Amino acid sequence: MAIGVRSLLNVGRLKCVNFRTFYTSSITMEKAIEKLQQNPYYEKYADRIAQLQRTSPEEFMNRVESAHRSAEADHRAKFAPSPDTRQYSSVLNPKQPLQDEMPVEDKKLDSIFKTSLIKNKATSEIQTIWEEYHKGKEVISAVIPLDVYDVIRDNMRQFPTFLFPLPRAQGYEFILSQVYGHTVHFTPLLAFQVHKENAPECLTMVHYIELTEKGIILMRGEYDKNVLNGKEAQCLANQFQIYYNNKDSVKSQLLQKFSKRPESFKHMDLIKELENISFI
Template identity: 65%
Template structure:
């Protein structure tokens, strides 16, 4: 997977201090503090309309979730665990049954994108050229993955279905969660997850199409929300996914294992260090 990864000069968490006064009835001082912290998040404005929609349609659920965020942060302070607290993810992001969004993704077939009859006599290199040209001017990301490499990626997806990636932004780093299900990967902003939990909207969905594995290739297509990500940012997330799940770097493999098996020992700034140390 050949994605261009762009580095940026980062000003770590230069967050303006603002107070959220949206006319919400507060049930406790802790809730007031939690709302203020939520509004201070540098990415709050990007998801404000979705947060407001939850507030409007389910005010009690909204207040409960905000209070849960405050309780989680208080637990982190007592335990001296650096946020984000990965322990909250395991019970929500490893469901036994797929979400309805996952089911719809699994219904996607390669034949809906590519006329398989027209490529049945073509070799892998010819199909790669067709796939790249087809997506050249579209608002998606794409890649051709050798079948044996994808087998290794899929093994890690099954073993480590949930992870976290830092995304460089002008304000600092925004953390994006990913969840693997079958042959797809779903990316969700951490802030959106804190408010919406398992119903958080996705900003990027990558699907691996395995119909041409007999030609020793797997096709990948990623669709992203242009209101949340640029094409370059979507590529950055896909590139990080490839490095952690498709690479052989022992440090990255250890981070995957720690996140899944020992979340209390996981340090999110290790992910930032890994991204900053990439040799271009």
């Protein structure tokens, strides 16, 4: 969902003035007058308003209510999120709803990389090969030490869903992450709110576990170039690792709040943390 860091417009109020006498007959009428007095054009039309109130209280209230409904509609239209008109790629397959009773089958390393060629190589060589293999490809990749991934994996089980802010020209867009097995699916929050579990993905990050005996996990992320560029995809991947590796107590608390104490979770805390991360 594209969510800009916006502040509501401060509606200017009139300074203290001498108001004409109004004949209020109910609390509702008093509130209506109070609303009118906040209008910057009130003083100009105060005499006409007072006359209408005296001669036709019912018509006066009808006009006030109509104006109030119109103002509310204008406000909703002004601050409603912009529709997501981006054309999502068909490369990333829609995910299925997470069901604990159903096994999740992850992609195999052999589907993209011949493990037989690296089986007898040292860990450092494998890391170099993996990095070279992805150079020039429009994907993100990483080699994660097994002990680090064990911590990340434990948090993935406990907190399978989370949010990450992504800097945009008009503010920040929140991206929803969902864990299925060893795969992390990223979806714009706005798209998820509209399409739920069938929302198109903007990034799919797979952790390949075939080389655990070498003490490493290979990660590869494919992103939708209509929605993200390489730097933005890497930003999401970096945030995911930082939040899930338990090395930052503040971020660990936010992770727990989102799942276990949502009433105390604040989106602005995520933006604050992002602005303090050195890779931005």
